[in-house]
Amino acid sequence: MSEEIKVWGIHTYDDNLFLKENVIAIGWNEMGDLSLIEKDREAFKAKYTEVYKDAKKGSIPTCAGMLYRFVNEAKVGDYVVFPSKSNREVNIGQITGEYRYDAEEHDYVQKRDVKWFKHFKRTFFSQGALYEIGAAQSFFLVKNYADEFLSALEKDFKNSFDKELAENDVIAETADEIEQATRDYVLKALxxxxxxxxxxxxxxxxxxxxxxxxxxxxxxxxxxxxxxxxxxxxxxxxxxxxxxxxxxxxxxxxxxxxxxxxxxxxxxxxxxxxxxxxxxxxxxxxxxxxxxxxxxxxxxxxxxxxxxxxxxxxxxxxxxxxxxxxx
Known part of the structure; x- marks a missing residue:
């Protein structure tokens, strides 16, 4: 994978918005137009703290970081992987537009235009890849399995489900990561x-x-x-x-x-x-x-x-x- 081109993952409750309007979007409406915030992580955290006064301390850097990445780190030309829940598919596209604030939108006001290339059944990808795009965050960088998703865009891409049966070490590692994430979550809740x-x-x-x-x-x-x-x-x-x-x-x-x-x-x-x-x-x-x-x-x-x-x-x-x- 090119060092300049990144692969991002995103989740939404509105599959139709993404697929029919050819966009990716996130909420946090109360933050307003994110382009008005200084291009600095600390500035985003300060704004988030100001807007969401009751936010838990540990959630501030996580949420502010997602907003910052969506506006400033994701670039035109980067790829995006979007698992849609309504049809259980994995959609892969490319960001074609800069960040824009859509004040007329009800829920997802922070938007980027995309061009969707292909739509795959989930079984086309390895279990590890599916786990990675199942991350708890709304917008995140795909790291471990970025090449697998990019390979899916090639003409000779083949279903990797059979190959997955031989990937016991990868499955075990991913399962351990999920278990540890759960343990971390419970300890933080305590x-x-x-x-x-x-x-x-x-x-x-x-x-x-x-x-x-x-x-x-x-x-x-x-x-x-x-x-x-x-x-x-x-x-x-x-x-x-x-x-x-x-x-x-x-x-x-x-x-x-x-x-x-x-x-x-x-x-x-x-x-x-x-x-x-x-x-x-x-x-x-x-x-x-x-x-x-x-x-x-x-x-x-x-x-x-x-x-x-x-x-x-x-x-x-x-x-x-x-x-x-x-x-």
Missing amino acids: FTNFKGYPLENFVANLLEAMGYKTTVSKQGGDNGIDIIAYKDELPPRILVQVKSQNKDISETVVQSFKGAMLNGDYGLFVTLSDYTPNAKIFLEKNPIIKGINGYELVDLIIKYYDKLNEKYQKVIPLKRVYIPVSV
Whole structure:
């Protein structure tokens, strides 16, 4: 692929707009005419923050970056890949016009003219290529499989579905990327929505989903014990401490938690971050305490997601899907 020519991916809810009017477009109507913003990423972030005052901090660079790329980085002559949902096809075209603001449009006011070349059934492309254009962002750069989409425009392009069966390593790598993206999303949702005491109640509900009986301590804690859990009516008792801080948990903090335990107790320390090296060594030497870091907590959430309280599922909305794996 030429270094100058790029391949972009885009999503929309209005397939007809794209295919019948020969355009690609994005929304964010409140941003107005994007050509009036200085051609600088920081300027786009500043404008986005000004317009969307309630936007989550982590979403600002992502959304502002998409807008900036659509206006300033995508060039006439670049290619665009658009997976249409209405007919389950992959449409490939080329950008033919500079950015323009369409004030008369209701939803998608930020536009670029395109010429659509070909329309393919999804099975013409490898699974990895389909995963890449299934990105969560509205407008994004196609990197890993750009050459495959460009090759589709050649006369001798052949259906690559059969070849895909031999691409187990690519499939596995792509599946891992999807799983990691999901884990990142869940961890960010925990940091955003469950700071402090709310995380204690969430962890208690997760433990109940795992089959434990729990009691959450009153706010203020009970000697550092946030939750008391039992597998059934009989011992052992499991004492749980929960931390939602960004900073890694030190050995001193874990030692203090152990000091609150009585003979016969087991401990569970849950953090959204991780443990310092010394804290990990301490946990290894004291196996009666199980330390769970942020990603380990996420793995448990995904495993027992269907049994979580509905109010928590609404905060962390996930859908069970099946993806191919290498065998």
